[in-house]
Amino acid sequence: MSETRNIAVTVNGKRYERSVDVRLTLADFLRGPLGLTGTHLGCEHGVCGACTILVDGQSARSCLMLAVQANGHEIATVEGLAPSAERLHPLQEAFRDNHGLQCGFCTPGMLMTLVEFLRDHPNPTEGEVRVAISGNLCRCTGYQGIVAAALDAAGRMRKGG
Amino acid sequence: MKPPRFDYHDPETVPEVVGLLKTLPNARMLAGGQSLMPMLNMRLALPDHLVDLNRVEGLAYIRETGGALEIGAMTRQRDIEFSQLVLERCPVMHEAILQVGHRQTRNRGTLGGSLCQLDPSAELVAVAAALEATIAVAGPKGTREIPFSGFPKTYMTPAIGPDELLTRVRFPLWPRPHGWAFVEFARRHGDFAVVSAAALLEEDRGKIKRASVTLGGVAAAPVRMKEVEKALVGQTASDALFRDACEACRKIEAMQDVHAPASYRQHLAAVLSRRALERAHARIGAAKMSS
Numbered sequence: 073m074s075e076t077r078n079i080a081v082t083v084n085g086k087r088y089e090r091s092v093d094v095r096l097t098l099a100d101f102l103r104g105p106l107g108l109t110g111t112h113l114g115c116e117h118g119v120c121g122a123c124t125i126l127v128d129g130q131s132a133r134s135c136l137m138l139a140v141q142a143n144g145h146e147i148a149t150v151e152g153l154a155p156s157a158e159r160l161h162p163l164q165e166a167f168r169d170n171h172g173l174q175c176g177f178c179t180p181g182m183l184m185t186l187v188e189f190l191r192d193h194p195n196p197t198e199g200e201v202r203v204a205i206s207g208n209l210c211r212c213t214g215y216q217g218i219v220a221a222a223l224d225a226a227g228r229m230r231k232g233g
Numbered sequence: 234m235k236p237p238r239f240d241y242h243d244p245e246t247v248p249e250v251v252g253l254l255k256t257l258p259n260a261r262m263l264a265g266g267q268s269l270m271p272m273l274n275m276r277l278a279l280p281d282h283l284v285d286l287n288r289v290e291g292l293a294y295i296r297e298t299g300g301a302l303e304i305g306a307m308t309r310q311r312d313i314e315f316s317q318l319v320l321e322r323c324p325v326m327h328e329a330i331l332q333v334g335h336r337q338t339r340n341r342g343t344l345g346g347s348l349c350q351l352d353p354s355a356e357l358v359a360v361a362a363a364l365e366a367t368i369a370v371a372g373p374k375g376t377r378e379i380p381f382s383g384f385p386k387t388y389m390t391p392a393i394g395p396d397e398l399l400t401r402v403r404f405p406l407w408p409r410p411h412g413w414a415f416v417e418f419a420r421r422h423g424d425f426a427v428v429s430a431a432a433l434l435e436e437d438r439g440k441i442k443r444a445s446v447t448l449g450g451v452a453a454a455p456v457r458m459k460e461v462e463k464a465l466v467g468q469t470a471s472d473a474l475f476r477d478a479c480e481a482c483r484k485i486e487a488m489q490d491v492h493a494p495a496s497y498r499q500h501l502a503a504v505l506s507r508r509a510l511e512r513a514h515a516r517i518g519a520a521k522m523s524s
Contacts, residue, residue, distance in 0.1 A: 094241035116234035117271035136270035207335025
């Protein structure tokens with residue numbers, strides 16, 4: 073029998089209390105018991121960045137955290153970005169308008185990485201954007217559309233998005 | 234790609250951790266998780282017990298004391314990156330940490346975790362060698378200090394007992410102004426370096442008074458290039474001096490792996506140590522101009 077623990081985690085502003093197997097990763101906890109499948113799992117060893125989420129406002133790879141470690145913390149996932157069912161986040165709008173995605177697999181990780189980056193660097197250079205997304209792999213776009221989207225989003229967000 | 238079964242412990246004090254390590258068989262400590270979690274996911278690590286250090290009090294701080302920077306083992310790499318104290322008093326560490334992984338990994342990764350993982354290419358390990366850091370570990374008999382030169386036991390294995398944990402690292406500071414540089418060659422930004430070089434220089438009236446040249450990624454542990462350091466001290470800095478002194482780096486015994494043959498590492502060692510010294514020297518000049 074594997075050990076379980078009771079945890080209380082806030083995800084996108086909503087509090088969840090669950091009993092979890094201590095070896096369950098945070099990524100699998102979000103996708104399985106919570107049904108939040110927006111967070112994608114690519115490599116499951118911290119290389120591809122697809123599972124990037126925010127823990128207390130800081131980006132982290134959710135495949136490299138245990139669910140039990142999130143106890144008492146605030147998690148933000150891609151599901152919480154859009155302000156309403158009708159409206160997208162300005163970063164999401166910029167991705168749509170600049171062809172920042174094709175297959176969409178890396179997109180949740182790209183968005184969560186860039187949300188943190190643009191919060192801390194509201195007026196970045198192209199070079200800074202490229203470094204910021206260096207921990208996120210995309211096999212479709214060649215990154216051009218993603219970089220363009222990030223710079224476009226920065227402008228929209230400075231104007232109050 | 235799921236972690237194996239283990240029992241989970243989340244102690245809140247250092248003595249509790251030591252007590253657990255003493256009694257639990259086959260236990261591993263979990264710090265930032267940026268190396269151990271992949272090893273668990275891939276089942277390269279199969280501990281029966283996981284001792285999570287993330288709730289242990291008093292292990293995350295950066296402070297200047299007695300001519301040294303003291304940094305707690307659980308200090309996140311992010312906090313080192315954004316520390317004004319590190320930037321002002323230990324700029325070589327700042328330059329190095331920008332080359333450690335990515336934002337997402339530095340947000341979680343810790344100093345102590347990186348040192349205990351002891352990857353031959355790890356930037357913070359090379360910085361510890363360059364600055365001759367002292368490492369404090371707590372165990373059943375209390376705390377003991379290990380000079381960095383005695384810290385690597387063998388490949389990726391620190392000289393720490395199974396019932397001990399790293400608590401603090403003390404990095405002696407170089408006087409102001411000094412020259413510094415951390416340069417590396419990696420296949421992609423944020424990858425482990427194939428070879429890295431750290432250089433520190435102190436000059437007095439145009440002559441080099443003290444030098445530290447460290448190579449990462451060439452051998453199982455960082456290599457201090459004493460031969461290069463000796464060739465520099467007492468000399469007037471020049472491009473020719475740096476170039477000639479760094480030729481000694483071509484003779485070191487280098488590793489070979491899928492990333493690069495030994496001969497390429499030797500070549501990089503000579504080139505990167507020269508570049509690091511040139512940059513360090515230029516920065517002394519820049520610091521004097523601005524002061």
